[in-house]
Amino acid sequence: MSDATIAEAALAVLPPEQAGPAAWYGPDMARRDDWLLRLDAAEIAEIDANARRLAAAGADIARLTRDDFPLPRLAPRLAGAIADVLHGRGFVLLRGLPVDGWTMREAATAFFGLGTHLGSARSQNAKGHVLGHVRDLGLRSDDPNVRIYQTSERQTYHTDSCDVVGLLCLRTARRGGLSTLVSSTTIFNEMRRRRPDLLRLLLEPVATDRRGEVPEGMKPYFLIPVFNWFEGHLTAIYQRQYVDSAQRFPDAPRLTPAHVAALDLFDALANDPALNLHMEFRPGDVQLVHNHTLLHDRTAFDDWPEPERRRHLLRLWLACPGARPLPPVFAERYGSVAIGDRGGVIVAGTSLHAPLEAA
16 A cells, blocks of 8 residues: 555544644744733732732632632633633733742732632642642652652653643743743644654554552553544643653553654654744743643753752642533543543542642
8 A cells, every 4th residue: 555545544534634723833923922911010919919818817728719819800801811721822821920029828829819710720649739839859750750840851742631731930940941832733733744644543542651640440551542533622632751651561552663653753743943832931920721732841951059049830730611522531531521620630548738838
């Protein structure tokens, strides 16, 4: 069978090429600024007043609701921002939170309070952290039980196990640590044009390592395709290091040379400057990213020697009302596919809380 015939056969069973605002290219996006939303003084004052009031009262951050954190001026703007994330380009950057003037409790309260207007916070690890700390803990990713955000290494392009991931920048590194985004929708389109035969393999289940965070009754890996076509939505889920490390389990389906070639092409496209977008965080920036249509990455970084100056981001994993339907297979990772109540990492004994220090 000729290469042309193989390609035609693959195209016949693939989802159609995707159009719309989620199918963007980095250089085009870099020339735009509609994704950058600068908070005005009144909006900042509204957030600040809530954060200081609740922090002074010792409020339990993990149990805050949007009623506890009223934002009559900012809430409509946040609603527009999350709509752009879920149904548009897939990301937004809010700029201007006064983190330099806040204690850690105040910053955490402000960020979590903002999150209550966007969705429901999910556990980010087996410890039940609904507020994550992205810091270098001196660990290495070659430990199969370490998550890469706990290191200073490059993360590589990946998705998180929730609808939307939010990051609040408290401090930046001495060098590096840039945020980068790429559209998984665009990667799909490019693979469909170039190698539909390889793309077809990425719509079949692939094993991904849970990195030691195993829900009760589940295997130490989950089986979900990289690309999923369901009810007219193309959704991606991906973390190459964890796909590779899942091969350590003898009962995990083996990656064939063709699968490796498909994953390598996916990675090459994600790393192509013609597709991806780099951005540099400032303290007080909040980035929101749609995991189902984008992949995010972070470059390696060299940190400051002083502990109080070291790179530090807070993170939220959010399940969002109004999000897209997900195929039933996502329940293997998300626990549920119910819109507004899905995602995160839950294992036996998990108790949800919002720590004020990285651990």
